[in-house]
Structures are given as structure tokens and as C-alpha cells.
Amino acid sequence: MEEILKDITAVVGVTGCFVCDSEGRILASDMPHLFDDALLSSVGQTATQTMAGLAAARRRKVGELDLLYPEGRVVVKNLRDGCLCILCVRNINVPLLNLAAKAAVRKLTAAMKE
Amino acid sequence: MQDRLDKLAHRLNEMAAIAGSVIVAGDGTVLTDTIEGNAEGEGAVAVFVGNAAQQIGEAFALGPFDWGLVTMTRYRMLIMQQPDFFVGLLLAEKSSPALVSAQVEETLALLH
Numbered sequence: 222m223e224e225i226l227k228d229i230t231a232v233v234g235v236t237g238c239f240v241c242d243s244e245g246r247i248l249a250s251d252m253p254h255l256f257d258d259a260l261l262s263s264v265g266q267t268a269t270q271t272m273a274g275l276a277a278a279r280r281r282k283v284g285e286l287d288l289l290y291p292e293g294r295v296v297v298k299n300l301r302d303g304c305l306c307i308l309c310v311r312n313i314n315v316p317l318l319n320l321a322a323k324a325a326v327r328k329l330t331a332a333m334k335e
Numbered sequence: 336m337q338d339r340l341d342k343l344a345h346r347l348n349e350m351a352a353i354a355g356s357v358i359v360a361g362d363g364t365v366l367t368d369t370i371e372g373n374a375e376g377e378g379a380v381a382v383f384v385g386n387a388a389q390q391i392g393e394a395f396a397l398g399p400f401d402w403g404l405v406t407m408t409r410y411r412m413l414i415m416q417q418p419d420f421f422v423g424l425l426l427a428e429k430s431s432p433a434l435v436s437a438q439v440e441e442t443l444a445l446l447h
Contacts, residue, residue, distance in 0.1 A: 256395070264394050271387040278379050281407040287432075288388045290397035295388075308395060 222249035225328045229305075232321050234313035236293070240329055241265030242303040243273070248333070252308070261306075268297045268304050287315075298326050302333050339446055340367045340420075346442050347422075352430035357381060357423040366420055380405060381414045381423030388414070402436045415439060 222240055229238045230251045237252035245266025247258050272283040286297040289311055296318065298305040305326060309318065340358050347356040348369040357368040359378035368374040388400040402415045404426075413424040413432050422443075426435060 260394055264391050267387050267390050267394075271383050274383050275380060275405065275407070278383070279376060279407065279410075281410060284406040284408065286384065286387075286403060286405055288384075288391060288403040289401045290392045290395075290399065291401065292397040293395065295391055295395065295397070 222329060222332055223251055225249075225325050225332070226251040229307060229318075229321050229325050232309075232313075232318050234310040235318065236308040236310070238305060238307040239265070240300065240303060240305050240333075241269065242333075243269050245269055248303065256308075264295075264306060265304065268306060272297070272299055272304065296322070298322055300326060300330050300333060302330075305329060336419075337367070343367075343422075343442065343446055344369050346446075347424065347439065350435070350438060352427050352435045352438075353424050354427045355425040358420050359423060360420050361386070370425070377412070377423055377425065380412050381421040384412075384414045385416055385421040388416070402432075404432045413439075415443075417443065 226238050226249055229235055239250035239252050239261050240248045242248055245262045247261050275283050283299050288295045294309050294311045296307040344356050344367045347353050355370040357370050357374055357378045358366045359381050360366055363382045365374050365378040370377050384403055384405050388403050392400050400416045405412050411426040413426055413435055415422040
């Protein structure tokens with residue numbers, strides 16, 4: 222899975238990305254070392270619990286979250302059995318990121334089924 | 336405060352890019368809305384995402400949550416953080432979240 226994540230990290234403006242399961246356990250990561258697994262897991266857990274809560278409350282599957290901050294942006298893509306979290310700059314080229322992420326989501330979803 | 340919020344909700348409702356709005360406190364209490372349907376449900380979306388966004392932003396040290404978008408097939412809600420509440424905006428089809436958030440920021444600034 223790390224190889225798939227590298228395709229996303231290669232997009233200009235992406236700091237790193239990681240995949241976690243529905244419990245927030247890190248399955249693969251291509252993030253700078255200053256972010257340890259415990260931190261990533263807590264972010265993953267927050268993201269997956271939020272998407273699960275929204276799906277239960279609204280009876281609709283969450284496709285993605287796109288969260289903006291002064292110092293960056295976090296994009297979370299739903300992988301059914303987990304999520305893909307992408308940390309990037311605030312003004313990232315969103316269409317380009319989505320192009321890379323779309324292919325990655327397909328491959329990651331298939332890999333997680335194995 | 337309630338007058339200000341009602342005025343805000345009505346101004347937001349006048350924007351063509353917005354199909355409905357809900358202004359909700361951090362504990363989920365709907366303060367005002369222009370939603371056709373379940374305002375509490377839409378308010379819950381804004382609060383879930385807004386609170387999660389705050390936690391994620393703190394974890395990554397990105398500064399305070401600014402705005403975010405949640406997408407569920409054709410449903411898109413733009414969530415904006417304010418000091419005392421979250422603003423949840425149901426976006427019309429083909430509307431740009433970035434443009435809408437900029438316009439809403441201007442509206443919020445005028446009402447302060």
C-alpha cells in the first residue's frame with residue numbers, strides 16, 4: 222500500500238498521507254517522521270468515527286471530508302473499511318489531487334479487501 | 336444575538352449558491368435555520384464535522400479550523416467555524432465551496 226500512497230505524496234503540495242482501518246489502526250503511511258503512529262491513529266479514529274456517525278445519522282455514505290486551516294488542509298477519502306487521510310497545503314491544486322486520489326482509492330479499496 | 340443570527344440566516348438564504356443554512360451551537364442546539372426538512376439532522380452534520388475538524392487541526396498543529404466540505408453523493412455541506420457557533424450551508428449544484436465561503440465571510444464581517 223505504501224507504493225500507492227507515494228503516487229499521492231508525489232502531487233505538489235502534499236505533505237503526506239496515510240490509510241487506516243475503521244478502528245483508526247494505521248495500515249500504511251507515507252507521512253513525515255515528525256507525525257508518529259499514535260498521532261495518525263487518533264486522527265484516523267476521529268475521521269472514521271465522524272464518517273460512521275454521519276452515515277448513521279443521515280443514512281448516506283460520506284464520500285469525503287475536505288478541511289481547511291490557516292496552515293494546511295486535510296482531505297479524507299472514505300475507503301468503506303477505513304479511510305485515506307491526505308495532509309497538504311491549503312491552496313493545493315484540488316483537481317490534480319483528486320485525480321491522483323481517485324486512482325489510489327480504487328487500488329487501496331481493492332488491497333484492503335485482500 | 337438571536338436577531339443577528341436570524342439576519343445572517345436570511346442573508347445566506349438569499350445567495351443563489353446556497354440551498355439552505357443552519358446555524359448550530361457546539362452542543363448541537365440549532366440556533367436558527369432556513370432548511371426545508373430536518374434542521375436538527377443538518378445541524379448534527381455541521382457539529383460532527385466541525386468538532387472533528389477542530390480535533391484534527393489541533394493534532395496536526397494547523398491552526399484553528401476555517402471551513403470544510405462534507406460530500407455524500409450529491410449532497411454537499413459547507414461548514415464554517417465561528418467563535419460561538421458553526422454555520423452549515425447546503426450547497427446548490429455546481430456552486431464553488433471556496434467562492435461561497437469567501438462570500439459568507441464577507442457577510443459575517445458585515446454583521447459583526
